[in-house]
Amino acid sequence: MRIHFIAIGGSAMHNLAIALHKKGFQVTGSDDEVFEPSRGRLQRHGLLPASMGWHPDFVSEDIDAVILGMHARPDNPELIRAQELKLKVYSYPEYLYEQTRDKTRVVIAGSHGKTTITSMLLHVLKSLGRKFDFMVGAQIKGFDTMVELSDDSGIAIFEGDEYLSSPIDRRPKFLWYKPHIALATGVAWDHINVFPTESEYNSQFELFARTIEPDGAFIYYEKDKVLSEIAENLQEVTVIPYDEVTADTKDGNTIVESEGVKYKLGIFGHHNLQNLAGAMEVAMKIGIPKPDFLKAMTSFEGASRRLQVLAENDESKVFFDFAHAPSKVRATVTAVKDQFPGRHLLAVLELHTFSSLNKDFLSQYQGALDDADEAVVFYNPEVVKHKKLPPIDPQEVKNAFEKNGLSIFTNPTDLKQYLENIRIKESNLLLMTSGNLSGIDVQNLANKII
The missing domain is CATH 3.90.190.20 (Mur ligase, C-terminal domain)
Known part of the structure; x- marks a missing residue:
């Protein structure tokens, strides 16, 4: 497969480019500027464009797919050339779905906490030696990239962002993933430039819940009014509410007790105990027992730039x-x-x-x-x-x-x-x-x- 990235230097885009390169795809890309850490990472994998700028001649009929990043504009000359050649142009969330069509997809959404919960799940799965695909919006200790795709995993864990998919696709990214298991942490108005009213923003999460595959699961924070109303109206989907894990704080440490065993965790705060509860519900849905989850969480250090x-x-x-x-x-x-x-x-x-x-x-x-x-x-x-x-x-x-x-x-x-x-x-x-x-x-x- 030959894949060309327009705006390859973006945070998610360069990680996806590296993931596909590792998978054996032939990857090329362009951008008008690439900053660190994207620049160094692309360079290490031989994917940094030789020169900055947009080059329509880089786009030819032998390209199997073009992936368009948010940094590009709708009048991008490479995009126009791809459209003239009638090449398939994907947003990166759309292409992530294409790569995981035959896998169990878990999507973590919400106005807050989604990166942390996704990171928790990735840490636990890795600690237990499970094979999985993923996309997360922050660097996590123990992971080289923020995206990984493979041919031999049966599960994909995605952080589900409600922002736009691409410059020519104004749908929220999370509407592409069609999860079998979806988690939503809470809804608090954001992205006023895209969703000018609170009701318009809230409605995106209802649309997201409707994309869950039949017989799937919707896991949600039970004290969020918007999510509770969405859950009440879902059909053909199992709804699972969660609150927060009960914990004690001692000498700045968070102690969680379950079935007589105490687990000392590196996370703290009510919001993170809610995140922990949600992540644990997802873990149990994908076959990870509660004790195994909590034991793995004792070594979790959090995502980059999260407390x-x-x-x-x-x-x-x-x-x-x-x-x-x-x-x-x-x-x-x-x-x-x-x-x-x-x-x-x-x-x-x-x-x-x-x-x-x-x-x-x-x-x-x-x-x-x-x-x-x-x-x-x-x-x-x-x-x-x-x-x-x-x-x-x-x-x-x-x-x-x-x-x-x-x-x-x-x-x-x-x-x-x-x-x-x-x-x-x-x-x-x-x-x-x-x-x-x-x-x-x-x-x-x-x-x-x-």
Whole structure:
């Protein structure tokens, strides 16, 4: 099979390209810019384009499939050439489905927690020596890539994203996968640029539930109102609600007891105990006994940038987390404060996504930082301008969060100086962003602070 990737440098795209290359496919690709870590990974496998830019002459009739990434535009010259030649053009979720048609597909969806639950399942399956295909949205310790496809596995575990499939396919990615087992963690409005109303966003999860194969299973967080209503109306599908695993916290550790056996886990927070409960339900559906699941979870260190500990000593920790949407920020802040109630918590949040920098969405953050003892919000007006959004006044941000004493930074230099001057004692620092804090080296920063 010869496969050509348009916009091969994307996070998911380059991982899929490497997975197909490992499977023995002939893979080529193009992009107008490729950054690390994609660049180095593609180079190691001989897949980095020799020159940047779009080259219609790279697209020929002998190509079996073209995979189109979100970074490309609908008027991309390579895409136009592929359409002229009547080549089959796939989005990457569509192609993942094609590669796993004959396998049991497990899809983890939700506005939050889907990467963590997917990571939990991958870790457990690998620990138990099970063979599986997968796609996950973060780097996980022990896995070289975020995508793997093979000919000899009978199961595929996919993280199900509700964002667009491709520039020419505006359906959510998770509508392609047609799961036999689907899990949904919760629904909290996001991606305002694609789903301008909350009801429109919520309806995508109903559509997702309807894609479950007959006699499949829908596993859902029972305290989520939207998911509960969806579950009530499902037919020809087994519905399985879950809450959260009961646990004790001791000396900063999470202890789960089952059938008289205690398991010390590296995860913490109510949201992660919910994630654990959901992952355990999926594991049991695919034949993994509860004791085996929990034993494997004792060595789980989490996905990259999910409450990742950058540095620590006996009295302080610096955490780094991908949290950016209101529900994720609220859950992450609460988790750190609950786990270390005696420590002062300084939470720093960067507003970076289209939704978070949109005035019409800002009010969703009300109370999201309330559990922090001290809080900072940073946003870069240049990023707002780049996203072609109306300017935001710092006071509008303060009004939206309604957090007493909230500090607002809009200048990257001022933020860097502020963070570098922090000295924490009997305190935790929580850095939250889906961006990069305007280029701050967070690991170096954490080492200095600790």
